[in-house]
Amino acid sequence: MGNITTHKFVKPDYSPPAVKLNSVLPANLTGGEMTLLVLDEKGYELAVSDGLLRCHHLAKGQKVIPWASISQLIIGKGVSLTSDVMLILAEKGIQLLFSGQKLNQQASLVPLSAPASDIKLRQYAVFSNPDIKNKLACHLVEIRVTRQRRALKKLHLPCPDDWLSFTQRIKNAESLMIIEAQLTNLYWQQWRHLFADLGFVGRARRPPVDPVNAILSLAATMEDSLYCKALLAQGLDVGLGVHHVTGYRRQSLIYDVKEITRADVEYWVAMLFLRRILCVDHFVTLEKQCRLNHQGQQVFYKQWHSFKYEHQKRVNRIARLVRKRIEKEARNEQATLVN
Secondary structure, eight states: OOSEEEEEOOOTTOOOOOEESSSSOOGGGTSSOOEEEEEOSTTEEEEEETTEEEEEETTTEEEEEOGGGEEEEEEOTTOEEOHHHHHHHHHTTOEEEEEOSSTTOEEEEOOOOOOSSSHHHHHHHHHTOHHHHHHHHHHHHHHHHHHHHHHHHHTTOOOOTTHHHHHTTSTTOSOHHHHHHHHHHHHHHHHHHHHGGGTOOSOOOSSOOSHHHHHHHHHHHHHHHHHHHHHHHTTOOTTOOSSSOOOTTOOHHHHHHGGGTHHHHHHHHHHHHHTTSSOGGGEEEETTEEEEOHHHHHHHHHHHHHHHHHHHHHHHHHHHHHHHHHHHHHHTTOOOSOO
16 A cells, blocks of 8 residues: 555564555554554545544555554655544544654644643742742753763763863853753764764754754654653643743743653664664755655664653653652742742
């Protein structure tokens, strides 16, 4: 049936083979195993038929897929689906990610299944207190740079000479963002020793101009959906953070909390290239933007699905800790709704 790719939901360290739906429907789509379903070719239509997911293509036929066999659905450009599909995905707790050809063409649908509580009011109160807000922001940056240094060590890269002097200035910095940016720049400079042959000279997000930057950006987007689901499940407002600027349609809390695991994902990306799981043959450059080709998508999503199995547990645990920290600050009456 063309470019529909599925991957079994398995534990890490085992990479399941990609399965095409252009033949008989595989057993793993009718049994109890969960599957990552990727549709990245124009012309496919998704709709609800007799309570099941119907995938239809005018030239390639139709397949019907049980909802229970899907853990996450990734949709590419040119694929259409009805609102009925999105509503049932939300009802059944299935994540939906839209991934276009450009970096800013990324969107996700996460079920809004949050517990009934006053945690949002506590979050607003705590994050409205400048002292607590600054304390928590400094703590997040300290965690990030500690994990970055650990990642450098695991990659057998030396710690930059100025690293210690910058980290000592975090708590007393006039601009925390500037210190963080300087430390992050030192961090990426070390990566150049590993990936110069892939054209990597530093972090470039919009657009990514080399394979390493392309996967760093894609993995960060994939992680966003994990945190969105986990934080919403704790009843938190993902738009209100302590470090990143709060703004319209900006998921500041997600960007904040991601600081805790950002280096873990970056190390995982580095190992994809160092182990030759991904290489230049898996990428194409269009309009000065480097992105995965079809073969590369099959490789990456299979690896991500395996990595996500354990990483989701870390994300869920961190989301619970964030809620507990907010409740602790609120109980101590260190925050107020008005200044």
